[in-house]
Amino acid sequence: MMMFTKPHPAQTIRSSDAVFEVKDLGVAYGRDAASVQVVNDVSLSVGRGEALGVVGESGCGKSQTMLAALGLLPRGGRITSGQVLLEGRNLVDLSPREMRAVRGSGIALISQDALTSLNPAMTIGTQMAEPMIHYGGMSRSAARTRCIELLDLVGIPGAATRLASYPHELSGGMRQRALIAMAISANPKVLIADEPTTALDVTTQSQILRLIDSLRKELGMALILITHDLGVVAGVADRVAVLYAGRVVETAETETLFASPRHPYTKALLDTISQLEDEVSERLNPIPGLPPDPRNPVQGCPFNPRCDYVRDVCRAELPALADSVEGGRHPVRCHVDPFVGLSLTMASGGAR
Amino acid sequence: MSAPAIQLKDVSVRFPIRKGILRRVAGEVHAVDSVSFDIAEGETVGLVGESGSGKSTTGRALIGLAPLAGGTVECFGRDLRALRQAHGALPRMSQIVFQDPYASLNPRMTIGETLKEVLEVHELAKGHDADQRVGRLLDDVGLRRDLAERYPHALSGGQRQRVAIARALAIEPKFIVLDEVVSALDVSIQGQIVNLLQDLQQDRGLTYLFITHDLSIVRHVSHSIVVMYGGQIMEKGPRKSIFSAPLHPYTSALLSAVPVPNPRIERMRPRIDVRSEPPDPSAPLPGCRFQKSCLFATEICRTSRPQLRSMTGRDPDHLAACHHMQEPHVREALSRAAQGAVS
Ligand SMILES: Nc1ncnc2c1ncn2[C@@H]1O[C@H](COP(=O)(O)OP(=O)(O)OP(=O)(O)O)[C@@H](O)[C@H]1O
Numbered sequence: 001m002m003m004f005t006k007p008h009p010a011q012t013i014r015s016s017d018a019v020f021e022v023k024d025l026g027v028a029y030g031r032d033a034a035s036v037q038v039v040n041d042v043s044l045s046v047g048r049g050e051a052l053g054v055v056g057e058s059g060c061g062k063s064q065t066m067l068a069a070l071g072l073l074p075r076g077g078r079i080t081s082g083q084v085l086l087e088g089r090n091l092v093d094l095s096p097r098e099m100r101a102v103r104g105s106g107i108a109l110i111s112q113d114a115l116t117s118l119n120p121a122m123t124i125g126t127q128m129a130e131p132m133i134h135y136g137g138m139s140r141s142a143a144r145t146r147c148i149e150l151l152d153l154v155g156i157p158g159a160a161t162r163l164a165s166y167p168h169e170l171s172g173g174m175r176q177r178a179l180i181a182m183a184i185s186a187n188p189k190v191l192i193a194d195e196p197t198t199a200l201d202v203t204t205q206s207q208i209l210r211l212i213d214s215l216r217k218e219l220g221m222a223l224i225l226i227t228h229d230l231g232v233v234a235g236v237a238d239r240v241a242v243l244y245a246g247r248v249v250e251t252a253e254t255e256t257l258f259a260s261p262r263h264p265y266t267k268a269l270l271d272t273i274s275q276l277e278d279e280v281s282e283r284l285n286p287i288p289g290l291p292p293d294p295r296n297p298v299q300g301c302p303f304n305p306r307c308d309y310v311r312d313v314c315r316a317e318l319p320a321l322a323d324s325v326e327g328g329r330h331p332v333r334c335h336v337d338p339f340v341g342l343s344l345t346m347a348s349g350g351a352r
Numbered sequence: 353m354s355a356p357a358i359q360l361k362d363v364s365v366r367f368p369i370r371k372g373i374l375r376r377v378a379g380e381v382h383a384v385d386s387v388s389f390d391i392a393e394g395e396t397v398g399l400v401g402e403s404g405s406g407k408s409t410t411g412r413a414l415i416g417l418a419p420l421a422g423g424t425v426e427c428f429g430r431d432l433r434a435l436r437q438a439h440g441a442l443p444r445m446s447q448i449v450f451q452d453p454y455a456s457l458n459p460r461m462t463i464g465e466t467l468k469e470v471l472e473v474h475e476l477a478k479g480h481d482a483d484q485r486v487g488r489l490l491d492d493v494g495l496r497r498d499l500a501e502r503y504p505h506a507l508s509g510g511q512r513q514r515v516a517i518a519r520a521l522a523i524e525p526k527f528i529v530l531d532e533v534v535s536a537l538d539v540s541i542q543g544q545i546v547n548l549l550q551d552l553q554q555d556r557g558l559t560y561l562f563i564t565h566d567l568s569i570v571r572h573v574s575h576s577i578v579v580m581y582g583g584q585i586m587e588k589g590p591r592k593s594i595f596s597a598p599l600h601p602y603t604s605a606l607l608s609a610v611p612v613p614n615p616r617i618e619r620m621r622p623r624i625d626v627r628s629e630p631p632d633p634s635a636p637l638p639g640c641r642f643q644k645s646c647l648f649a650t651e652i653c654r655t656s657r658p659q660l661r662s663m664t665g666r667d668p669d670h671l672a673a674c675h676h677m678q679e680p681h682v683r684e685a686l687s688r689a690a691q692g693a694v695s
């Protein structure tokens with residue numbers, strides 16, 4: 001079915017509700033002819049106490065979006081467009097020094113490689129206390145008390161003695177708890193957790209996710225949870241944004257997204273996962289081909305080489321992120337929007 | 353039933369712990385402790401368990417890459433130790449594929465050279481003949497033949513994993529240990545590799561040991577499941593009954609920890625929690641390995657090691673090692689968790 005109605009622009013949460021917003025963000029590496037655009041027109045927003053899940057395949061730009069938003073892009077990377085708003089204040093033009101202050105108390109990041117980036121030669125206590133003393137202006141003893149309080153809060157037993165432990169003396173799950181404690185130490189308004197459980201065992205993963213979720217509720221933080229695992233967002237996120245090739249291709253309330261995905265990519269991902277529950281003999285029907293390489297961008301819709309619903313227009317024009325049907329609550333970046341009818345009939349009913 | 357393709361009997365593997373500048377042996381890691389299971393020919397056994405539970409070591413022991421401190425491994429009716437003594441090398445019928453194919457592929461050799469080298473070393477083909485075989489191997493794993501010219505760094509993760517599988521297939525093994533082969537890949541690529549492995553199994557009657565921490569993949573590919581914890585088997589049996597009605601508290605905890613990609617179910621379902629920390633493999637406790645984390649542990653769990661046994665009235669091939677698995681309060685808690693996990 002082809003849609004001829006003029007799409008409404010995608011509606012995000014009104015700025016007054018959003019604590020943290022990324023608007024039309026672009027990130028590129030290199031200059032001129034060698035320039036590679038890794039994030040394109042990404043808009044995300046998260047309200048007070050809300051949890052936003054950001055999902056997508058490896059290389060789709062999840063981490064780069066967040067690093068850019070926090071002024072942490074590595075050398076060679078630059079913001080090419082857009083705004084990053086924390087309670088309405090644009091962070092893009094802040095000086096490195098102002099940005100450091102924001103990172104302490106406004107937004108905290110648990111980065112994807114945090115588990116391996118702990119300093120092996122420093123005790124947990126020293127690593128936790130240092131920023132409190134340097135940037136927070138705390139006394140040594142006040143910092144120590146605060147550290148114990150935080151380790152207690154994240155469920156590390158025997159907190160006082162754990163301060164003297166070196167990272168290698170803690171299990172992966174305990175290290176992740178310590179990192180979470182460090183991230184929330186200055187009461188951030190927004191916590192960004194980039195794949196916080198990927199390196200952990202499933203049993204530990206589930207404990208850490210529940211810890212993050214309960215801290216969010218207790219401390220009233222907004223949470224952005226980045227993951228490639230749709231099961232992880234199912235349990236925690238209120239809303240989900242799906243990224244593909246550096247762009248948001250769909251956002252919706254979590255239940256709506258799982259019950260009635262609209263983008264062919266989201267639909268195919270969910271189908272692959274549910275097929276895993278089938279009998280051994282049955283073949284999976286995975287998405288064919290590879291995700292695109294930002295060095296060789298696809299003309300038109302970036303999903304078109306892998307899409308079952310592709311038409312000529314998909315190869316010529318990039319679709320806009322828009323929603324003409326659900327009043328802007330479920331924007332999707334697709335010319336064809338093949339499941340839209342389904343989506344309306346199912347939205348009130350079925351689970352999957 | 354015909355004899356199994358692979359048979360492990362009471363297999364143990366220990367590693368020395370060295371301390372100080374003199375690297376004196378200060379103790380031993382009991383990485384694998386009296387592990388027994390079979391793999392039927394043409395079937396897949398899924399080996400699951402948490403990090404450090406001894407999965408990879410078991411897989412390596414199976415193909416003669418880890419020294420046995422005890423027990424025996426039989427590969428297609430032949431004792432592995434005897435085979436090694438006779439041939440002085442790894443028997444060609446078994447192969448292993450690892451999680452990180454990048455680390456195991458030579459960065460300075462093209463894909464074609466890597467595959468050709470394997471064929472030549474094993475004297476399976478050489479020269480022009482070998483080139484042709486390389487082409488066919490790439491076809492078999494769904495790669496374009498022109499990729500033979502490329503170096504590993506110029507391939508995607510999924511493509512590298514296909515090359516690693518092609519390299520294992522080159523010597524025409526009957527049995528392959530697949531150690532976390534899809535763990536690092538995206539869902540779409542995972543699905544492609546899983547299909548490939550299943551097609552190869554069907555076409556060639558291959559036998560697999562599929563090691564992973566991803567329970568949804570293992571559920572899809574395995575005929576039976578072995579669950580390890582602290583170097584020992586906690587539970588083993590047919591896939592269906594393990595997933596629908598686990599007998600062991602650890603298996604139950606594992607299954608209920610897997611996130612279900614359905615928000616309504618995921619938020620509501622009951623869970624079995626595990627407490628505290630994994631066991632220390634260098635100082636194994638007497639009794640049950642899971643005792644420190646188990647909600648149902650009692651005195652007997654601290655003193656006596658539970659043996660694998662089946663449960664009255666259930667599939668006799670489904671075994672678990674738990675003193676209390678028959679007891680009503682344990683059964684009830686586990687079945688409540690199982691209902692949440694499968695629906
Ligand atoms: N320092 C860099 N220089 C050039 N390109 C980079 C750099 N860092 C990342 N990229 C590219 O930017 C794109 C987005 O990467 P990003 O790390 O955001 O992906 P991701 O979605 O977080 O993936 P993953 O799930 O693997 O963490 C990728 O194509 C990556 O190769």
Ligand SMILES: Nc1ncnc2c1ncn2[C@@H]1O[C@H](COP(=O)(O)OP(=O)(O)OP(=O)(O)O)[C@@H](O)[C@H]1O
Nearest residue numbers: 367381383402403404405406407408409410565633
């Ligand atoms: N070569 C070795 N020398 C010493 N100890 C080892 C060696 N290989 C493994 N171990 C130890 O044996 C135990 C089992 O390790 P193994 O790698 O088999 O676990 P695994 O289940 O594969 O874990 P993972 O999921 O993390 O891969 C661990 O305690 C590990 O530290």
Ligand code: SF4
Nearest residue numbers: 301304307314334335
């Ligand atoms: S725009 Fe076209 S190619 Fe892209 S997802 Fe929609 S139908 Fe598929």
Ligand code: SF4
Nearest residue numbers: 640643646653674675
């Ligand atoms: S034997 Fe005891 S400690 Fe071990 S799993 Fe059973 S109840 Fe728990």
Ligand SMILES: [Mg+2]
Nearest residue numbers: 062063064112
């Ligand atoms: Mg990332």
Ligand SMILES: [Mg+2]
Nearest residue numbers: 407408409531
């Ligand atoms: Mg391993």
